Amino acid sequence: MFGIGILKGLGITLRHFVESYWEDLRGGRHRYFTPEGITVRRGKDARGIFTVQYPEEKLPVPEAFRVLPFLVVSTGTDGAEQLRCTACGICARVCPPQCIWIERASDPATGKPVPRPAAFSIDIDRCMNCGYCAEYCPFDAIRMDHRYELASRNRAGHRYNLNKLRQPESYHAGLHPAAYAREQAERAQREARRTGAG
Amino acid sequence: MNLGERFPGRITADGRPGYSGWVCPPDALADAARFLRDAEGFDYLSSLTGVDYPAEDRLEAVYHFYRIADGRCEIVKSPAPRTDPVLPSLTNLFPGAEFQEREAWDLLGIRFSDHPDLRRILLWEGFSGHPLRKDWREPLFEEEAKPFGSRWPAGDPAKEPAAAYARPAGGLSPDGWEPDDDEALYAALERGCDVQPGSLQTECLTVNLGPQHPSTHGVFRVAALLDGETVVNLKPVMGYLHRCHEKIGERNTFNGNIPFTDRLDYLTSLSNNFGYVRAVETLMDLHPPERAEYLRVILAELTRVASHLWSIGFLLNDLGAFFTPALYAIEERELILDVFEAVTGSRMMCNFFRFGGLARDLDADMLETIRGLVADRLTGKVDQLEAYLTGNEILKERCVGVGYLPREKAIAFSAAGPLLRASGVAYDLRKADPYSVYDRFDWDVACRTGCDVYDRYRVRIDEIRQSLRIIRQALDNLPGGPVLAGKPQYQARVPAGEAFGRVEGPKGELGFYVVSNGQPNPWRYHVRAPSFINLTAMAEMCRGGKIADVVAVLGSIDIILGETDR
Numbered sequence: 001m002f003g004i005g006i007l008k009g010l011g012i013t014l015r016h017f018v019e020s021y022w023e024d025l026r027g028g029r030h031r032y033f034t035p036e037g038i039t040v041r042r043g044k045d046a047r048g049i050f051t052v053q054y055p056e057e058k059l060p061v062p063e064a065f066r067v068l069p070f071l072v073v074s075t076g077t078d079g080a081e082q083l084r085c086t087a088c089g090i091c092a093r094v095c096p097p098q099c100i101w102i103e104r105a106s107d108p109a110t111g112k113p114v115p116r117p118a119a120f121s122i123d124i125d126r127c128m129n130c131g132y133c134a135e136y137c138p139f140d141a142i143r144m145d146h147r148y149e150l151a152s153r154n155r156a157g158h159r160y161n162l163n164k165l166r167q168p169e170s171y172h173a174g175l176h177p178a179a180y181a182r183e184q185a186e187r188a189q190r191e192a193r194r195t196g197a198g
Numbered sequence: 199m200n201l202g203e204r205f206p207g208r209i210t211a212d213g214r215p216g217y218s219g220w221v222c223p224p225d226a227l228a229d230a231a232r233f234l235r236d237a238e239g240f241d242y243l244s245s246l247t248g249v250d251y252p253a254e255d256r257l258e259a260v261y262h263f264y265r266i267a268d269g270r271c272e273i274v275k276s277p278a279p280r281t282d283p284v285l286p287s288l289t290n291l292f293p294g295a296e297f298q299e300r301e302a303w304d305l306l307g308i309r310f311s312d313h314p315d316l317r318r319i320l321l322w323e324g325f326s327g328h329p330l331r332k333d334w335r336e337p338l339f340e341e342e343a344k345p346f347g348s349r350w351p352a353g354d355p356a357k358e359p360a361a362a363y364a365r366p367a368g369g370l371s372p373d374g375w376e377p378d379d380d381e382a383l384y385a386a387l388e389r390g391c392d393v394q395p396g397s398l399q400t401e402c403l404t405v406n407l408g409p410q411h412p413s414t415h416g417v418f419r420v421a422a423l424l425d426g427e428t429v430v431n432l433k434p435v436m437g438y439l440h441r442c443h444e445k446i447g448e449r450n451t452f453n454g455n456i457p458f459t460d461r462l463d464y465l466t467s468l469s470n471n472f473g474y475v476r477a478v479e480t481l482m483d484l485h486p487p488e489r490a491e492y493l494r495v496i497l498a499e500l501t502r503v504a505s506h507l508w509s510i511g512f513l514l515n516d517l518g519a520f521f522t523p524a525l526y527a528i529e530e531r532e533l534i535l536d537v538f539e540a541v542t543g544s545r546m547m548c549n550f551f552r553f554g555g556l557a558r559d560l561d562a563d564m565l566e567t568i569r570g571l572v573a574d575r576l577t578g579k580v581d582q583l584e585a586y587l588t589g590n591e592i593l594k595e596r597c598v599g600v601g602y603l604p605r606e607k608a609i610a611f612s613a614a615g616p617l618l619r620a621s622g623v624a625y626d627l628r629k630a631d632p633y634s635v636y637d638r639f640d641w642d643v644a645c646r647t648g649c650d651v652y653d654r655y656r657v658r659i660d661e662i663r664q665s666l667r668i669i670r671q672a673l674d675n676l677p678g679g680p681v682l683a684g685k686p687q688y689q690a691r692v693p694a695g696e697a698f699g700r701v702e703g704p705k706g707e708l709g710f711y712v713v714s715n716g717q718p719n720p721w722r723y724h725v726r727a728p729s730f731i732n733l734t735a736m737a738e739m740c741r742g743g744k745i746a747d748v749v750a751v752l753g754s755i756d757i758i759l760g761e762t763d764r
Contacts, residue, residue: 005594008589009585012582044570062543092345095345096458101349101354102350103353104350121355123355130457159355
């Protein structure tokens, strides 16, 4: 019969339509605006309405997610805070859109360069969120942030300086638990080798 | 008989270290191409591009000819002097050369004599200069190659050259320039058909579809000459998304180019990474470890599924089914993008392949998610999509017999991907010229013989099924081990030479022609964009059809403007 294909298709559409209400009834109060609800609606067994009601609901961001970079500030055993960055310049050199400017600090007495940045700027309008700076930093000093709600009306604030870029180590650990655990294990190994050898 | 034997003394082997193929002077080029096509069976012109060698006062056109039958390649280079470069056009032998020769004229200034319509293609018609020449500097020029010295160790963004924005390219003065209302385009449009000039006023109408149009798959324009509702002739106009990708590629380091390749076909970033990384790995003679190869195949095939879901969805959207089938397909794609986000850090701009392997490994959880997605959900959903669409009478009325492209024309127009395979040519790079570990899996090339829009849609459904088959086998046989050959390097040491790294992307054969001279940045970087070259056949497919069919044909070619315009 001519039209059987259309009828079958309409049957599939009708099933999707009915399912969207049925799944909402089945899920009850916990289907929307709860983290469990989002997990149920986004997994491979998802049925019914798929939409995440942003901004009231937000998808959890995976650890590897990369938006803009930030600089990690370590807390030493004596409580002193120190930027991990040594101003080696690898991130500035590896950055594909060249959006990182680093001014290496120098010792005021001798004028010799010291491994710290005097200034660090990132133009977030040019940053392409590729993650190379974080990938190739040898000191785990620059890492990728997860904040993507960056809309603003004024371009003037889009050059982030050192103050805007620094974040404590705890922030980094919270965003990247697995990577942080790996970093700490590597640091412990290096320390053990150093103190064992020395 | 090879080219050197057939034309002794005129055509010589390219003996430069790292190069291969033949060097053919311009006066022998047409004969060489005819010999390759008719006597030796090289019927497929995959890529036509140019390279600028100012030190030797030479612009070189590089041709990659392939044999559909066995996948063999012949590379031919034809040099011309930089002051007045003229080469014979190959459009009468290989119609697929038309747009590529226009691009070589536009960006490098190589003039092709007897080309039917030699106008600029990617840049606007009033542009002066040829940007890919080495002596042409862009308005935002800072230094010849990255990294720029101004960034470290005394980097201060306040010292940026501000006046760069004020200087228009090519010395153009905007105040004195008058637009020419596309005269050359419309003249070419009318020239291509046998309409009498006198009757033009009453019979034919020139209509522009786009560049702002919901169904042109991006900023793309079609100038159509219509007799009532019938298309008499048609010319695609592109370049509205041209972002100087190849010029930027010459300034980037080899490694720094990988994130830029994400942005070519922005729906299939991992496939683009794959092609580029293969080209440079060929130059470096670097081989990724086994685990990396298997993971690359898994990610590339997931990308193919995601791209075809989008393509089918938007074909249906263009036909008027609006967003219902599109969103059913895109829902599944969302789950694949969630996988990409967890693995690579980004849904679309994945930037995950590196020279010698991958950026990171995939852990057991991610592999389980992929396995669950492929085994438990996607197979059933593709069957459901087929049940929903393939038998639909409206789809059949609008797609069967529309956009007919017979087998010989598909090969002659250098069509690639589902466009080629729906015309009965079972040519898939993964089988014809296997790369990575594709030859270890049991799968079939999706090929149909209808040569119309309907069969292109069916080929895409078939390809999704085959991709799911490949992913299942790859997951079952995934070996352990490292995912990168050697240590992570941000400075790739690439020896001098040339390489053409190709992959079978979802849109077709995606190739990267990379020339290195030993420096940290490429000397020449060209993208063989399947969307761009597939459009060469569009006029052929649309002539004689109705204007409404133009949209269906465009949807079946499946173009993406990031790749078309680069």
